Amino acid sequence: MEQHSAQQLLGNKQPYEYKDCGIPDWSTVHSDTGSLGSGPNSKEEWNSFKLTDRELNEFNRSGYIANKEVLTAKQCDAILSEYEKILALRSDSPEMSLFYEYHRNQSNDPDNVLMHALGHWRVSRLFHDLIFHPKVTVAASQLLAGVGEELCKVRFWHDQLFAKPAKHGGVVAWHQDYSYWTRTVPMRHLTVHIALEDQTLENGCIHYIPGSHNWNRDGEPLPVTDFNFGDMESIKTILTDEEKANFKPKPCLLKKGEVAIHHPLTVHGSYQNRSDNPRRAAVLNYFADGVKSNTDELLLDGTFKIGKGKRMDGQFYPIAFDPLSMT
Numbered sequence: 001m002e003q004h005s006a007q008q009l010l011g012n013k014q015p016y017e018y019k020d021c022g023i024p025d026w027s028t029v030h031s032d033t034g035s036l037g038s039g040p041n042s043k044e045e046w047n048s049f050k051l052t053d054r055e056l057n058e059f060n061r062s063g064y065i066a067n068k069e070v071l072t073a074k075q076c077d078a079i080l081s082e083y084e085k086i087l088a089l090r091s092d093s094p095e096m097s098l099f100y101e102y103h104r105n106q107s108n109d110p111d112n113v114l115m116h117a118l119g120h121w122r123v124s125r126l127f128h129d130l131i132f133h134p135k136v137t138v139a140a141s142q143l144l145a146g147v148g149e150e151l152c153k154v155r156f157w158h159d160q161l162f163a164k165p166a167k168h169g170g171v172v173a174w175h176q177d178y179s180y181w182t183r184t185v186p187m188r189h190l191t192v193h194i195a196l197e198d199q200t201l202e203n204g205c206i207h208y209i210p211g212s213h214n215w216n217r218d219g220e221p222l223p224v225t226d227f228n229f230g231d232m233e234s235i236k237t238i239l240t241d242e243e244k245a246n247f248k249p250k251p252c253l254l255k256k257g258e259v260a261i262h263h264p265l266t267v268h269g270s271y272q273n274r275s276d277n278p279r280r281a282a283v284l285n286y287f288a289d290g291v292k293s294n295t296d297e298l299l300l301d302g303t304f305k306i307g308k309g310k311r312m313d314g315q316f317y318p319i320a321f322d323p324l325s326m327t
């Protein structure tokens with residue numbers, strides 16, 4: 001959204017390209033450019049971002065951890081002003097061609113409005129830099145690490161915006177994230193949900209079903225029951241009796257700037273926003289380096305084909321964290 005020359009922005013960092021549409025495409029830059037502040041500069045500082053054993057155990061037990069402070073209120077406000085610009089984009093604006101998806105109202109019901117977009121990291125420097133935030137990526141590296149590893153290389157998969165307007169904000173139906181991602185394998189994925197304002201029961205905070213990260217069908221996720229996220233309870237049509245008995249939603253009252261991090265199979269969703277203010281979240285999705293495409297089809301609109309069996313890398317799937325950078 002900001003227009004600067006390559007030199008101004010990146011100094012000695014990677015080349016900065018412009019897409020045909022005439023605007024900067026931040027997916028050509030594969031490292032933090034400092035818009036959210038400077039990164040850690042000692043091993044101690046990097047280490048201070050690690051999750052504790054208690055948090056790791058909590059994640060393994062419940063399928064998520066919540067209330068990790070990541071952004072300051074001031075950073076949230078800066079991101080929210082970018083968010084406002086994104087919400088106000090006209091359909092014919094050049095930025096639109098960089099989004100993977102942009103739904104002004106995914107539910108199609110005017111009383112339940114859910115704005116949902118993917119790909120804004122390409123159009124906004126702040127959203128781009130958010131991907132590389134060390135408080136997020138160090139935790140992601142620990143949670144995605146394989147057996148016997150403490151950390152692993154983390155790649156960015158895609159981002160998501162979920163905006164619920166005041167008074168008539170819509171639901172996000174119960175779902176497991178990996179149900180939508182089986183085109184990439186193996187399942188070594190993770191979601192970081194960032195609250196850009198306080199989430200409350202009234203404004204439709206995210207809810208989790210503790211323990212549901214163990215719900216699967218022969219190792220596969222539950223099938224998608226609603227592509228538009230509008231039918232809150234539709235998942236119940238495919239749950240077993242035991243899963244239904246254990247379906248005990250827990251609200252997650254995130255404060256502005258806090259994150260919840262969840263396993264790709266943890267069932268989550270959120271109710272309507274009936275409050276007088278909008279409820280906006282920024283979501284980051286990652287996978288462990290080595291995840292491959294499971295299809296010859298395009299994985300995200302506007303990207304390049306990867307091809308079945310090929311590693312996910314290149315312009316659209318940057319390394320968000322490499323343990324070697326901690327030294």
Ligand SMILES: O=C(O)CCC(=O)C(=O)O
Pocket residue numbers: 162172177191192193204205206268269270281283
């Ligand atoms: O904003 C919401 O309530 C939905 C969030 C979500 O589905 C996610 O963080 O994966």
Ligand SMILES: [Fe+2]
Pocket residue numbers: 175176177191268
């Ligand atoms: Fe989700």
